[in-house]
Amino acid sequence: MKEEKSITGIILAGGKSSRMGSEKGLMLLNNKPFIQYSIEALQPLVDTIMIVSSNSDYDVFGLKRIEDIIPDSGPIAGVHTGLTYSKTENNLVISCDVPLLTTSLLKKLVFYKDDDYDIIQFEAEGKTSPLVALYKKHCVDKCKELLIDGEKRLRKLVLALRTKTVSVLNKEHILVTNINTIEDLKRITNAIKH
Known part of the structure; x- marks a missing residue:
C-alpha cells in the first residue's frame, strides 16, 4: 500500500509572463518545459499535484488544472484557488518558473510541516520566496480577506500570518531563482553548464 504523504502540490502557472x-x-x-521540472521536484513529496492556470496547454501534463476563482488578482489569487481545491492541511505551493528546484530542497520546508506556522518559505540572498513555500490549508481565509480588499501582493499575506523563513545555503540560491526574462534563462543555462 502506498504511504499517504498528505501533502498537495500546487503549481502556479497563471502569471501574465509579460517580461518573458x-x-x-x-x-x-x-x-x-519549466513546469515539468516543478512536477518532478514535487512528485516524491505529494499525493496530488494541481496546476493553477487558465491556459489549457497545461492539460498535456495530465494533471488537474484549475482556474483562478478570482481572476486577474495576482499570486494571492493563485494561492487562494489552490488552497480552496486542496484536500490536505499541508500544501507545497511553487511557481512554474523555478526550474532548478529540487525535491531535497523542498524537503527542508516539509521538515517544519508539524510546527505551529501558517507558511514556511525560503530566503536566499536576503530575499524571501513566498512562491516556493509550504502553506497550511487555513491560509485560504486570509487570502480571501486580502483579495476582497483588493490586495494582490503575496508579501502582505506572509506578513499577516505566522511565517517561518528557512535560509538556503549559498550554493542553493540558484535552485530557488525564478526566471522572468530571457536574460535570466540564459544566466541559469550558463550556470548549470559550468
Missing part, C-alpha cells in the same frame, strides 16, 4: 514574452511554464530548459 511567452508562457513561462512551457519555456524549455534542456528541451524540457
Whole structure:
C-alpha cells in the first residue's frame, strides 16, 4: 500500500509572463518545459499535484488544472484557488518558473510541516520566496480577506500570518531563482553548464 504523504502540490502557472514574452511554464530548459521540472521536484513529496492556470496547454501534463476563482488578482489569487481545491492541511505551493528546484530542497520546508506556522518559505540572498513555500490549508481565509480588499501582493499575506523563513545555503540560491526574462534563462543555462 502506498504511504499517504498528505501533502498537495500546487503549481502556479497563471502569471501574465509579460517580461518573458511567452508562457513561462512551457519555456524549455534542456528541451524540457519549466513546469515539468516543478512536477518532478514535487512528485516524491505529494499525493496530488494541481496546476493553477487558465491556459489549457497545461492539460498535456495530465494533471488537474484549475482556474483562478478570482481572476486577474495576482499570486494571492493563485494561492487562494489552490488552497480552496486542496484536500490536505499541508500544501507545497511553487511557481512554474523555478526550474532548478529540487525535491531535497523542498524537503527542508516539509521538515517544519508539524510546527505551529501558517507558511514556511525560503530566503536566499536576503530575499524571501513566498512562491516556493509550504502553506497550511487555513491560509485560504486570509487570502480571501486580502483579495476582497483588493490586495494582490503575496508579501502582505506572509506578513499577516505566522511565517517561518528557512535560509538556503549559498550554493542553493540558484535552485530557488525564478526566471522572468530571457536574460535570466540564459544566466541559469550558463550556470548549470559550468
